[in-house]
Amino acid sequence: MPVCACCPPTRPAGRRALLAGLACIGLTAALPPGARAASGLPPTTLNPDQALARLMEGNRRFLAAAPPTGPGNLERRAVLATGQAPFAAVLGCADSRAAPETLFQAGLGDLFVARNAGNLADVGAIGSLEYAVANLGVPLIMVLGHEHCGAAGAAVAMAQQNLALPAHLRDMLLPMLPAALAALRGGGDAVEGTVRTNVALNVARLLTESPVLAGAASAGRLKVVGAYYDLDTQQVALIP
Ligand SMILES: [Zn+2]
Numbered sequence: 001m002p003v004c005a006c007c008p009p010t011r012p013a014g015r016r017a018l019l020a021g022l023a024c025i026g027l028t029a030a031l032p033p034g035a036r037a038a039s040g041l042p043p044t045t046l047n048p049d050q051a052l053a054r055l056m057e058g059n060r061r062f063l064a065a066a067p068p069t070g071p072g073n074l075e076r077r078a079v080l081a082t083g084q085a086p087f088a089a090v091l092g093c094a095d096s097r098a099a100p101e102t103l104f105q106a107g108l109g110d111l112f113v114a115r116n117a118g119n120l121a122d123v124g125a126i127g128s129l130e131y132a133v134a135n136l137g138v139p140l141i142m143v144l145g146h147e148h149c150g151a152a153g154a155a156v157a158m159a160q161q162n163l164a165l166p167a168h169l170r171d172m173l174l175p176m177l178p179a180a181l182a183a184l185r186g187g188g189d190a191v192e193g194t195v196r197t198n199v200a201l202n203v204a205r206l207l208t209e210s211p212v213l214a215g216a217a218s219a220g221r222l223k224v225v226g227a228y229y230d231l232d233t234q235q236v237a238l239i240p
Contacts, residue, residue, distance in 0.1 A: 077108065086112040088140040089132045091202065093119045098146040098229050103236060112138055118151035118198065119143055120175050121205040130212040133222055141206065141213070141222065144236070145199040146229040152194040155180040199226040199239050 046054065066074045089112040090100040100106065100113050112132040114125040121129075121143070132138040145152075155176035157163060165173065176198055183193030203226045207214050216222035226239040 080109045084109050084112075084136060086110055086132065086136060086138055088142065089113070089129055089138045090142045090144055091115075091119050091121065091125050091129065091206075092144040093117060093146055093149055093151065095146060095149065095151075097231060098144065100144060103144075103229060103234075112136065117172060118149065118155070118176050119145055119202060120172070120198075121202040121209070122172075122175070126206065126210050126213075129206065130210055133216050134212050137221075139222055141224045143199050143202045143206070143224070143226045144229060145195040145226070145239075147192065147195070147231040149191065149195045151176065152180070152191045152198060155198075156184065156190045156194055159184060196228060196239055199228065202226075 044051070066077060087110060090104075092098055092100050092113060092115045094115045094117045100111055100115075104111065112128075114128040116122060116125060129138075129141055133141070151173065154165075154169075155173050158165065158170075158173055159177055159180040164170075176194065179198035179201055180190070180194045182197050183190045186193055203224050206224055207217055213222060213224065217224060227236050228239055229236050
């Protein structure tokens, strides 16, 4: 059984294994095109300038489409220029398919979002969430993992084959190794097991490594929950 949606069931050793691990998290872009492994969908055909133009055109549409009332209306945007009061925070994966604002139909100013590949409670995420809770009064943090997570797939590949990854990629994925090793020991789909265990570990990490978050939780001002986004059904379910 494949351990990852983008990895073959038996990965080759050496350079090809490294490429497979990199491909899991979409980090082969710097490699020669011929060295890139398949990632399920073809990469964008836009060149850098076209990509920038598309982004900026999106902002022009955003400006032009502001309704007088309803979500994202001009009055709300003007209020947000003076401050923010989000009702929840999300620690999510950087995956393009798991954007919290879209999944939860949230508007500008609704969610305080920290994202990285693997929804990891690293120093940047913890500091950001401490700000959200201590300074903005956010009462809820959701750690959100998702189906077919490429970071989890790479962590599983790393745990199985001890891949020699580039430094930043290796350092980013190291905190996922305990989840990957536990999932491999537990049997079943290793990537999905890694995603779920990783969410639980990072919920615990937020509450054990941050006195700010732990204090708010013990005072009843904060709840930290874990959740899983299913790409097939588009449903978000809490992880008990
Ligand atoms: Zn992911």
